[in-house]
Amino acid sequence: MSRLTLYQLSANYLEALDALTDPEADLPAEVVNGTLEALSGELEDKAINVAKFLRNMEATAEAIKNAEADMNKRRRILESRAKWLKDYLKGNMEHTGISTIECPYFKLSIQDNPSAIHIMDEDAIPDRFKEPVTTWRINKAAIRDAIKAGETVPGAELANSTRLSIR
Structure with missing residues (x-):
């Protein structure tokens, strides 16, 4: 059986709800309840999995944000050290007349x-x-x-x- 997307499950749930609650369909209550429970379970499982995936994406985005901050800090330190070394080298060359x-x-x-x-x-x-x-x-x-x-x-x-x- 192919996996349905959350949107498809929602549409299927609404269609089943319309069909099962149609007063002219004259379906027994246990059939209506059983079908709605099955669809509800699929929709809830799918929603839980999508929410887990969403949380994972948010955690990854936060980790990237933290890595960017760490890299920015490291870049500033390296730039500062490079400037110091360049000034040091320049000063020594000037001092010796080279x-x-x-x-x-x-x-x-x-x-x-x-x-x-x-x-x-x-x-x-x-x-x-x-x-x-x-x-x-x-x-x-x-x-x-x-x-x-x-x-x-x-x-x-x-x-x-x-x-x-x-x-």
């Missing part, structure tokens, strides 16, 4: 970063470099352009830094 190291696998080199604006005193920054946000925000790109054009911007300076490149 700017390039080559090997068959990659090339390490100390490279200049694009100039960055270092704000020393926000209050000293002229209003033309302040953009309204909730209060105001300093437009570092405009300050950088002004300093590169030779202008002195009170409260700001152009700072250069380096980074370690691994190719």
